[in-house]
Amino acid sequence: DQQVKQNSPSLSVQEGRISILNCDYTNSMFDYFLWYKKYPAEGPTFLISISSIKDKNEDGRFTVFLNKSAKHLSLHIVPSQPGDSAVYFCAAAGSARQLTFGSGTQLTVLP
């Protein structure tokens, strides 16, 4: 039972345009959400997070939006750069002491 789903395995975007990565979750007990970025041969790197009491959090070029009623979150990257090409994982946390990850989306930013 996948509690966190990233339905797009891959996404290609032109440099300078917006990248939108999506994530859905099913467990209503999740109240904290994170995005991680992973380059080949490296561990995931924390990017940005959002608490369920907010619907938006921004950090430079990265913005995460949370729609609790739809159990959906998205990561916007504006403008996209070639160095953003990586696998992006959405993760969720609730009262249990664990992060539940989605299966990831491979973002390719084309120069």
Place this chain on the structure above:
Amino acid sequence: ETGVTQSPTHLIKTRGQQVTLRCSSQSGHNTVSWYQQALGQGPQFIFQYYREEENGRGNFPPRFSGLQFPNYSSELNVNALELDDSALYLCASSKGGTQRDTQYFGPGTRLTVL
């Protein structure tokens, strides 16, 4: 500041064998979490250690066990290896024992079970 390191980088074992993977946490961090990442999947939580005590466990059988040492480094032990145990094993350290504390991941150990 030294990041999270893991050893070995790669490992090949056969079914039924036992394996020990090691993780050195980032300086100042007292919590280590272990994850299994199968090909094409996201990391799956195995367990977490906080100040040398197991602090939470995912849906993994008891043949997956761990230790955390006084210097907060950690080991993951897997007994009676099965083919499905082939995966990338990631450890992550953090300053606190909650999942809201930012976790810093190591590069992982690639385990292949033949």
